[in-house]
Amino acid sequence: MSEPSRGLGKDLCGRVHAVTGLECYLPDTHYPQPHQALFGGSWHDGLCTRCAGSGVQSEVQAGVRFEFLCAACNGTAFEPLTLPDTYQPG
DSSP states (O other), rough: OOOOSSSOOBBBBOBBBBBOOOOOOTTTTOTTEEEBBSOOEEEEOOOOOTTTSSSEEEETTEEEEEEOOOOTTTTTOOOOOOOTTTTOOO
């Protein structure tokens, strides 16, 4: 069975997996939880779990909000992947 076409709803995530083409049907607020396709299958797009993919962490001190680069991802918003030694691209 094929995946439904894009545009299931404006409040849905709608992120499409780059390789399989599966579309996430979860609400747009599901981050940092993994994406989920309507007919099964889930994936994570590597967003940093500490800053939820924003690249910035914030802290409130004495009523003042301070923003700084996320120490986990260094502001890139993505967690680094560790590939196995046997990984072969392509």
